[in-house]
Amino acid sequence: MLIIGVLALQLGFITSYIGAFHQPKPTDIPLAVTAPTTAAAERAVRELAALPGDPLDPSAAPDEATARARIARRDVDGALILSPAGPDRLLVASASGASLADALTAVVARAEKARGRTVDVVDVVPDAPGDARGLTSFYLVVGWCVGGYLCAAVLAISAGARPANPARGLIRLAVLLLYAIVTGLLGAVIAGPVLDALPGSVPALWGLGTLLVFAVGALTLALQGLAGIIGIGLAILLVVVLGNPSAGGAYPYPLLPPFWRAIGPALPPGAGTYAARSIAYFRGNGALGPMLVISAWAVGGAAVTMVCAVLRRRATERESPHGAAATAATAAPGSGPGPGA
Known part of the structure; x- marks a missing residue:
């Protein structure tokens, strides 16, 4: 049974790691969106929220300072700063995981390209050189x-x-x-x-x-x-x-x-x-x-x-009382075989 248990753990290990890592897919990445006007920001939020596969969970922010503060509080994983003159800027935090920053960059870049715009990426919380x-x-x-x-x-x-x-x-x-x-x-x-x-x-x-x-x-x-x-x-x-x-x-x-x-x-x-x-x-x-x-x-x-x-x-x-009673009974006089046994 112990060997079967080890086998189950081994197969569970293989299944869990491969299942989790074999096909990473961005889903509902929190993203702040800011624009010169509230209407423009809300329109961009609707467009990003409608992307196939729901890779983003966008929400409007009133300005860039607020968006940066939300990244610092870990409320969002990035921020898209829309600029009428272009290019737009995408703020990411690679310290939250480089793979997440890469995935967010790829999703936003495709969305911006579809709109005929370009985006510059700025890492506002980079990981340490040794990390x-x-x-x-x-x-x-x-x-x-x-x-x-x-x-x-x-x-x-x-x-x-x-x-x-x-x-x-x-x-x-x-x-x-x-x-x-x-x-x-x-x-x-x-x-x-x-x-x-x-x-x-x-x-x-x-x-x-x-x-x-x-x-x-x-x-x-x-x-x-x-x-x-x-x-x-x-x-x-x-x-x-x-x-x-x-x-x-x-x-x-x-x-x-x-x-x-x-x-x-x-x-x-x-x-x-x-x-x-x-x-x-x-x-x-x-x-x-x-x-x-x-x-x-x-x-x-x-x-x-x-x-x-x-x-x-x-x-x-x-x-323990049963054990003590049994021991006492065994040791009691006359409890064992007689002298002529």
Whole structure:
């Protein structure tokens, strides 16, 4: 059965990654549109919204300053600035993912060409020189997630999948928290000052890493408490098989198929990747929601771990009186065979 489980995880991994990445298609990319007049902006919004396949989700902005502010807040992924004299300008943020900026540029360029106009592209939030294609945030988050479930798995291998009592459960959570604090800091320092691959506040990234490692580890401990050693496989299913391809790393959410686009923000890798990019490039804008998602996994995982520990202790206590009674009966005088046996 364990080998069959491994086979299922392997095939799930192949299916999930290829399914998510084999045919990226832009869908509902948020785009601000501004023009000299409100009527012109609204007309452009209607035209862009009617493009085949719904690649854009355009909305009017009163001026360029407002459009830039919406990009900085991560409310939109780009802005089209219409100019009567031409050429128009497309503002993109490659820090949100180079593949997303490329897809947005391609869609808008085709639309502008169909209208007989040209467009210049301006990257208003570029990724750092050491952050090729904006993937450092994703790989940092993947590393943190791997550490979280491996730490919990090692605790299961060394001391049993299920903690015997609440005290043991608290010890495991305390060890996991200490590990999360250390690896959260080391990951932020390696990605930032050491390799110069990711800008942004090291303390903020440290906090994110600590929370993320603890959340994934607590989730793994909880699944182990519910399903024993099989819980490690279930954690890999959620975090690696489903979570990594839907995290918005190589292809941000608007480029993913509907299933992966829907689950990505609710899983730790997706929430972590979005928050890491927000901290690194957008002054933390947009990070609150993902941080709350990760916090929910952390609190839920810790709570389930402790509940499983309490229930196991009670089950052990219910069984122990029978064992004690049997032992007493066996040891009682006259309970065994007589001297002439």
